Structures are given as structure tokens and as C-alpha cells.
Amino acid sequence: MSVRTSIIRTTTRRVTQVAGMGVVMAIGASAFPATAQSATFVACSEDALSTAITEANAAPSAVLSLAPGCVYSLTTRLPEVTGNITINANGDTITRGIGATAFRILTVSGRLTLNDATVSNGDASGESVNFGGGIGVIGSGSLFVERSDILDNRAAFSGGIGGLSNTTVSVDRTTISGNSVTQSGGGFIADGIGTITNSRVIGNSAGNLGGGIANQGQLRVQDSNINDNEARDGGGIANIGGTAQLIRTNVNSNQATDGVGAGGILRTGGSVILNSSRVRGNAPTNCAGTVPGCTG
Known part of the structure; x- marks a missing residue:
């Protein structure tokens, strides 16, 4: 994985003095050097990370760079x-320690x-809403x-990542694996807008619907790839509503x-659209509840 220590924000503005008119106009591409928002280094300790997030919340925006290794x-x-x-994690792990009380890792x-x-190792059973064991939005x-x-x-709903209605969750080049729920959405749940690209949702499980x-x-x-997940029904994906x-x-x-449901995709509501997918x-x-283009 690559190391990234800061996020570069480029302000594109060029100011030109129009001769004889005294008019200043902003006209697109910058004539000045790009400016970078400096990153705050976060030492390798729980207290340092907690303090850094608290202080970052108070700023208009902030970049945190975690201690590598x-x-x-x-x-x-x-x-x-x-x-x-x-948060540029630089390959680091953020985990609930062994023997710690149950809590979600990140709430957004x-x-x-x-x-x-x-x-890793988040457990939302200790939260007021048992949702989003790893990250809850x-x-x-x-x-x-x-x-x-x-x-x-682990959680009751959305073991790995979950977004409630009115939220936006985007996942890219990421593996969501080994997460579990007692109810639905073992790896990922989208009640709002959810996007997964170039990623793997593998080996997750749900006691009810939507193992992946x-x-x-x-x-x-x-x-x-949505592979090797399991649930009572809709082992790979359960579409309960929406699209x-x-x-x-x-x-x-x-x-x-349960031995009779859809191992791949279950549609109980809404619609499922397959474009060049297998x-x-x-x-x-493979499918149940009418999924156009899915057979067997």
C-alpha cells in the first residue's frame, strides 16, 4: 500500500490587472504556486488519536497523518x-483492543x-444503535x-460499514471481509447512497439477510467481487428496497x-440491475425475487 502524508488542495485562481482600466479579474488557472494543507502528525497512541480527532472537528477542515507502522x-x-x-493512515491498524468493552471503531x-x-474488531453491540461495527455513518x-x-x-446491522438514510458512503480499492451481523448486511449496508468500486466484499455473514x-x-x-459470503437468505446481496x-x-x-433461498442475490423490494455482471x-x-438477467 502507498504512503500518503498529506492531501494537496490546489486553489486555481489567477488575478490579472487589466491595463488602463484598474479592473481585477479572476480567470481560472492559478499563476501562483499550489498551496498544501499541512497535515497533523498523530503519535502512536490511543490518546493521541482521540485528541487529534477532537481538535480536527473544531477546524474548518483537517488532515491527520498517522504514525507509520x-x-x-x-x-x-x-x-x-x-x-x-x-485520515491518512499510512498502512496502520485501528482496532478495538482485546478485552475492551464493545464499541464501534468510527462514527461519522x-x-x-x-x-x-x-x-478491525469493532463491536456495535455496545452502542445505542447496534449498527456499523467497523464504521457507522x-x-x-x-x-x-x-x-x-x-x-x-460485528453488529446487529452492517458489520463492516453502514450508512443510514441521508448519508453517503463510498468505498474504493478496499477489502471488506470477515464481518458478521445477527440481522442484515454482514459486510456493508446502504440506506442512503452507497458506492463500491474496485473492491472485494468477501467472507462476511449475516444471521438474516445479505451476508455481503x-x-x-x-x-x-x-x-x-461479492464472493464467499453467507446469510439465511441473500448470501451475496439482499436488495430490500431502493435500487x-x-x-x-x-x-x-x-x-x-436456509437451504432454499438465494445464495447470490435476493430481491424483496426495489430493483436490481445487472450490467455486464456475472x-x-x-x-x-443464484437469484430469487426476480432479478432480470440472473438465472439458475
Whole structure:
């Protein structure tokens, strides 16, 4: 994974003095050097990370750069992200420590961009809403996850990442694996707008619907693999409402544990659109509830 220590923000503005008129106009591309927002280095400790998030929430925007080679082992929940924060994790792990009380790793009601991180062992059963074991996006929050791993988190709903209605969740070049729920959405749940690109949702499980993904919002999955997940029904994907659009995506080798449901894709409401996507080798069937273009 690449190391990124800051986010460059370029302001494109060129000011030209018009001769003889004394008129100043802004005309597009910058004639000045690009400006960079400096990153705040976060030492390798739970307290340092908690303090950094609290201080970043108070700023108009902030970039946090985690100490490379660190495991941030948490004994208590991190502060909720209410501001506009970018966390460049530099390959680090943020995890709930062994023996710690149950809590979600990250809660987002503002805007969070998370790069190059592993988020693991979250347990939302200790939260007021048992939702989003790894990362829960609430209110009108926005989450953007890139080049990361969301592993082995637990909840009643959305074990790995979950977004409630009115939220936006985008996942790119990320693996969501080993997450579990007692109800629905083992790996990922979208009640608002959800986008998954160039990613893997593999080996997740749900006690009810949607071992890999449960959707009742607006979901787009592109160039990704939804494989080897299991649930009582809808082992790969359960579309409960809204629209799920799959583009150049594989939904393979998933399982419905009740033995009669859809191993691949279950549609109980809304619509599922398959564009150049394959749904194969799921047990006991690939699809149920009418999914155009899906057979067997």
C-alpha cells in the first residue's frame, strides 16, 4: 500500500490587472504556486488519536497523518467525526483492543476520508444503535474509504460499514471481509447512497439477510467481487428496497444457509440491475425475487 502524508488542495485562481482600466479579474488557472494543507502528525497512541480527532472537528477542515507502522489499539470509543477530516493512515491498524468493552471503531456524522487503513474488531453491540461495527455513518454524514481493509467487525446491522438514510458512503480499492451481523448486511449496508468500486466484499455473514451487502437505498457496485459470503437468505446481496446497480461485478460462490433461498442475490423490494455482471455458482440458487438477467 502507498504512503500518503498529506492531501494537496490546489486553489486555481489567477488575478490579472487589466491595463488602463484598474479592473481585477479572476480567470481560472492559478499563476501562483499550489498551496498544501499541512497535515497533523498523530503519535502512536490511543490518546493521541482521540485528541487529534477532537481538535480536527473544531477546524474548518483537517488532515491527520498517522504514525507509520502503528497499531492503534483502543480501549474506549473514538470521538465522533463531526467535522471535515482526512485520515491518512499510512498502512496502520485501528482496532478495538482485546478485552475492551464493545464499541464501534468510527462514527461519522460529518465528512471523513480514510486512506490506507485497517479497521478491525469493532463491536456495535455496545452502542445505542447496534449498527456499523467497523464504521457507522449517521445523520447526513459522508464517508470516503480508499485502499483499506475493513475486517472482523460485528453488529446487529452492517458489520463492516453502514450508512443510514441521508448519508453517503463510498468505498474504493478496499477489502471488506470477515464481518458478521445477527440481522442484515454482514459486510456493508446502504440506506442512503452507497458506492463500491474496485473492491472485494468477501467472507462476511449475516444471521438474516445479505451476508455481503444489504441495500435499501441507492447502491452502485462497479468492477468488484461479492464472493464467499453467507446469510439465511441473500448470501451475496439482499436488495430490500431502493435500487442496486451492478456493473462489471461478480457475485459468485455465496450461500443461503436456509437451504432454499438465494445464495447470490435476493430481491424483496426495489430493483436490481445487472450490467455486464456475472452471478454464478451460488447455493442453492443464484437469484430469487426476480432479478432480470440472473438465472439458475
